[in-house]
Amino acid sequence: MxxxxxxxxxxxxxAFPIKIARVLITGATKRWAQVAASEATGFGTSVIMCPAEAGIERFASPSETPDGRPGVYIQICTFGYKALDEQLLERIGQCVLTAPTTAVFNGLPEAEKQFNIGFKLKFFADGTESETEIAGKKVFKIPIMEGDFLAEENIGGISGxxxxxxxxxxxxxxxxxxxxxxxxxxxxxxxxxxxxxxxxxxxxxxxxxxxxxxxxxxxxxxxxxxxxxxxxxxxxxxxxxxxxxxxxxxxxxxxxxxxxxxxxxxxxxxxxxxxxxxxxxxxxxxxxxxxxxxxxx
Missing domain, CATH: 3.30.70.520 (Alpha-Beta Plaits)
Structure with missing residues (x-):
């Protein structure tokens, strides 16, 4: 042919089965959403030696994100849900929470498997956290030096x-x-x-x-x-x-x-x-x- x-x-x-989480990262500008997405998906080429496979899926326009800001969808992939839970918390906690103007939303809200990543991240606020709602989604507001970091309560995962x-x-x-x-x-x-x-x-x-x-x-x-x-x-x-x-x-x-x-x-x-x-x-x-x-x- x-x-x-x-x-x-x-x-x-x-190809082979793997567990996948899908995360939507938004920012004040496309640049900062992309920076956070790139950081969160680093060291994620192959499960041969990386703790996860990860990458940017696509960009999202402000008209399709819960907070009306530019966004980037990422995927994080591991062999099991336990490892996926750990990778989500580590990558979002260290690479997105720390990035200017970012917020995190669930990219698979209909998935049967949900990880309470936003709930876990709220403890960084050390008691100053609060709850709010954005576009019908339960979101935790975490006060940080620049203002507030927003994280939806759950992130969904599926067998991919x-x-x-x-x-x-x-x-x-x-x-x-x-x-x-x-x-x-x-x-x-x-x-x-x-x-x-x-x-x-x-x-x-x-x-x-x-x-x-x-x-x-x-x-x-x-x-x-x-x-x-x-x-x-x-x-x-x-x-x-x-x-x-x-x-x-x-x-x-x-x-x-x-x-x-x-x-x-x-x-x-x-x-x-x-x-x-x-x-x-x-x-x-x-x-x-x-x-x-x-x-x-």
Whole structure:
């Protein structure tokens, strides 16, 4: 199968279940909402070594936020609800409460699982806290040096999906990177998913385990490393490919990831120098979700 003259390999992306919380951060300006969101989602690329996977989902206009201010939706992902509860409290408490003009609201108010993060944060006020209501939502008002920090009582969590992906093969590093950047920008317009790696792009895709170093949980996927394609038996890199980037996608449901993969691939193949699109899987050993590339189109 080809799309805009670029080969789309007949394969699938393998993904796995994960717990996801969705948080709306607002600020006096878009800048401060984004600063807080970026801080709160830091050190959140991969659960291989990070305590969570996290990222910015999308921006929210003042017309759609409870307090009528610019906002940013973020997602925080962990393997269990206990860890998710801890990550929410730590990331919001240390990275959003401390950021100028911010407030926090529930991004999944209908979810069955709710974490009382706002209730826990109120204790920072040491007895000076109070309750108020914004757009019908119960909110705790925490006096701080700049004024008041506002936090909705609960933050919702659900069972979502992590590890949707596709690989971009380019004839040069810049062609592959330009395509990856364009794909991430297109995905950023969607609701319900994040690309948790730096700038949304994976430069060092890994395989599970190791061929040589048994103490490693994950190591470089040498079959996708262009600089050693002439030295690796069974390399996946064609002769005319000199750089590969991976886009990893987490989302609240299968449909969100399918939409993100589809628009990401459609955007990537418009960039000159892109030679092929494929995806990463482990033959069904990693997770129960399979996103077949050809079925996206």
């Amino acid at each position: 080809e799309l805009n003259g670029v080969e789309i390999e007949d394969t699938y992306a393998e 999906i992590a590890g949707g992906n596709f690989f971009i093969f380019g004839d040069s590093q810049m062609s592959a990177l330009t395509a990856a950047e364009a794909a991430v920008d297109a995905i950023a317009e969607l609701e319900g998913c994040i690309t948790p790696f730096p700038g949304g792009i994976v430069a060092s895709g890994s395989k599970s385990g190791a061929n040589k170093y048994a103490f490693m949980k994950a190591t470089a996927n040498e079959k996708f490393c262009p600089s050693i394609k002439d030295k690796v038996e069974g390399t996946e890199i064609p002769a005319d490919v000199n750089s590969v980037y991976e886009i990893v996608i987490n989302g609240i449901d299968e449909e969100s990831i399918k939409k993100a993969m589809k628009i990401g691939i459609e955007t990537a193949v418009t960039v000159p120098g892109v030679k092929k699109i494929t995806a990463g899987n482990y033959g069904g050993k990693l997770g129960k979700y399979q996103f077949k590339l050809h079925e996206l189109f």
